[in-house]
Amino acid sequence: MKNPKHEVPIVVIKRLPRYYRYLSDLAQHGISRISSAELSKRMGVTASQIRQDFNCFGDFGQQGYGYNVKHLHEKIGEILGLNKSYSLIIVGAGNLGHALANYAGIERRGYQIIGIFDNDPNKIGTKIKNISVSDIENLESFCSEQQVDIAVLAIPKGEVKEITSRLVSAGVKGLWNFSYSELETPEDIVVENVHLSDSLMTLSYKITNK
Amino acid sequence: MKNPKHEVPIVVIKRLPRYYRYLSDLAQHGISRISSAELSKRMGVTASQIRQDFNCFGDFGQQGYGYNVKHLHEKIGEILGLNKSYSLIIVGAGNLGHALANYAGIERRGYQIIGIFDNDPNKIGTKIKNISVSDIENLESFCSEQQVDIAVLAIPKGEVKEITSRLVSAGVKGLWNFSYSELETPEDIVVENVHLSDSLMTLSYKITNK
Structure with missing residues (x-):
């Protein structure tokens, strides 16, 4: 090959x-x-x-x-690199973070969820799929103890800039971005955007022009 | 133009x-x-x-x-047809259904959420964004009373076939599909798939080949 x-x-x-x-x-x-x-x-x-x-x-x-x-x-x-294994953390334990943590496709594609983070005291310490939600304040110490390949951004737009910069400094290699904003990242950071808004616009185009 | x-x-x-x-x-x-x-x-x-x-x-x-x-x-x-307005229902009131109901982009792109459906008695009657979750049994009567342009499929793969067929019979024009399966629909039904699994595979390709 x-x-x-x-x-x-x-x-x-x-x-x-x-x-x-x-x-x-x-x-x-x-x-x-x-x-x-x-x-x-x-x-x-x-x-x-x-x-x-x-x-x-x-x-x-x-x-x-x-x-x-x-x-x-x-x-x-x-x-596609699916024979490899990647460690993944989810940042944001809201509905979307929950939905993603429970999405079986993540582990089926070789990703292991090793942490979930949030800044909401009501969420910190609760469990999602046997993983305890950690305080976002512990992000850097967590990343220094464990290798984190991918971080999922399931956070509001307003928090993206700061969190992205912290994740990049902490050595994360890739970002799976659900935050509805374009990220500014160094060239060696891999980014995959999920723009639901683009999908909705394509849908309305199809409906209008069918 | x-x-x-x-x-x-x-x-x-x-x-x-x-x-x-x-x-x-x-x-x-x-x-x-x-x-x-x-x-x-x-x-x-x-x-x-x-x-x-x-x-x-x-x-x-x-x-x-x-x-x-x-x-x-x-x-x-x-x-893109964004100057028009579309009515939308969400089928599935789990974490993903919740996340989508709360996603401001839906209404910003001209879609009005007019109903949320589930088959779980613990969810039926609860409110998401001031919309009361309806019993999926009422899907057909709802669609006969109100024009539904789009249905969002936020349901498990196993329920997709039956629900899709019911939505199509009820006159829904388009499907926004999060169900991780390819739909079999008549040609005049518009389908927009969100395949998170494809996005994850693209991510692992990028990480492997960066």
Whole structure:
């Protein structure tokens, strides 16, 4: 397999998680082989796009035999880094923080939740999924004792700037940002934004133009 | 302005919400004019992409004068259908349903939350943002009395199939889907998926390949 680093366009990378989900489903249903034509029909993308995308990473299929589902699933998982394990903390123990802590997908994707933080005295000390909510004041000491790969920002917009800066100083490598604001971070910090507002606007476009 | 219907590639449409957010910020900071070069620097996309994107909808700028922020903001809002108003119900009053009901962005984008539904007797009758949680059994009668444009699916995967089918029969036009599964819906139903799992996988790719 080719080393995908510095080679694969980000638009292709962005499509990999969806392939991964579909391949997971196929494998769970006991399907061991699939043609690009069949995968194309299920996913609603062209077969030629599927072939082009998979070719970015090397040769995944044999002409006329289709793709080996299990092999392809594993390889895409490796490319996405899902064979590794990451430690994660959630900052903000409100409804969204709760919902995320309880979202099984986090642990299924190799992330281990090792801490939850808040500044609200009524929340500090309560338990979410057997994890006791810590005072945000202890963020730095926690990060110096344990390696924290990812911090989830489930906090209000007004608190983002200060918290982001503290997390970066404390050595966190990546941020999963639900705070509805663009972050200003050093170049070596990885950021993945979830902009629900963009999704809502796309929805209203679709409704208006359907 | 050109009519964008059937003309604008979906990749351009997907970029409009982000332009809209940036233009909102600029307008709030009292900036009335911006060049494609300056907007490019702030947003981290090329100036030529910005010009190409805006050209899809007609002429938004004057050579050498830059774009009129307020005008552009309004026009993109119109294209996205944000000048209209939509009624929305939330199905699922768990942590995610709570978080979404309290998310101010929903009403700011023209959506009015008119109902929240659950099947849990402990939740039915409780209030979220002054809206009393209704028994999911009343979904059909509610939808026959009030026009429901959008339903938010904040329910577990196992309940999705039945609830989606009931919502479609009840005349809902669009679904904002947080349920971590692909929906099978008739063609005239608009679906916008929020796949947090895809976002997590993109994050782990970025961390692994940074």
